[in-house]
Amino acid sequence: MIGEGARVLVLGSMPGAKSLQEQRYYANERNYLWRLLYGLRGLEPDEAYGDRLAYAAGQGIGLWDMIDHCHREGSLDMNIRNAVPNDLPGLAASYPSLQALAFNGSKSYEIYRKHFAGHPGLAHLDLLRLPSSSPIPTPAMRTLEDRLEKWRMLLPYLKE
Template sequence: MTNRKMNKHQTITHPLQPLFKEDSRILILGSFPSVKTREYGFFYGHPKNRFWPLIERIFDVKLSTDIEERRTFLLQHRIAVYDVIYQCDIIGSGDSSIQNVIPSDLSRIFKEADIKKVFCNGATAYHYYQKYQEQKTKAKAIQLPSTSPANARYSMDDLYNQWKVIKEY
């Protein structure tokens, strides 16, 4: 494989189903799953993404990397998770390379769950939520700093101070 192949956009369709139950109260939206997340098969699967360490700190719990344990934890805490982009052209995992967006259909989540607040994990998720979904859902979102390893501007303490608001719902 040459490096040129890695620099070409690929059309990728979101491989995961939204995670929610009828009693989910908050919805956390990312942009689009990273290569590592797609390989892992569950949200925020990149080992350097700070989402799971942050959730552990906010809720004072230790979770393993087991998908079912993480899934159960989110649902028990009435947290729904999905991404704003259903399909796009992307190079690797870089949000900055995203083109030709087809937004996710969030209507089923809002129809079937008791969502009280929407949180966007980072600026890209917030941008695409506002562009494609906010008018349809009629739910204003709160932009939280990205938990991505690419967001080196925020320390874990900084992220915690911004993200702890999710526990209020």
């Protein structure tokens, strides 16, 4: 999901099972993604998925995944095997307004490094490494608030 005028592209690894089943980005309500994006502006997420997409687009945020297809049992990134990346340089070339790639978690950044690090078609973009929007706590990211503090690095790229 990326619209004309997008400034920052938030890149997940691969949609989880619920998202694939429902054909909606970040469909699992436990995932913090929508609360993070709205939280950047001190807002609560809209209930309707279409409104959430419109909000993201209005802020200059696009959503996409690093992986086109793979083998995975369940929804955990650690179970991803045989990942084939999406055409990130091709997408970036189609959206000249893009200023930054924001990697939602370590797996998406790992896929970027493996397949696209140093690619001339992406050299003009800032790279932002974000903690995963997954609700699974880590030693450094225990809560939504911990993650939101790091996700604030998106603010300079958002539309007013």
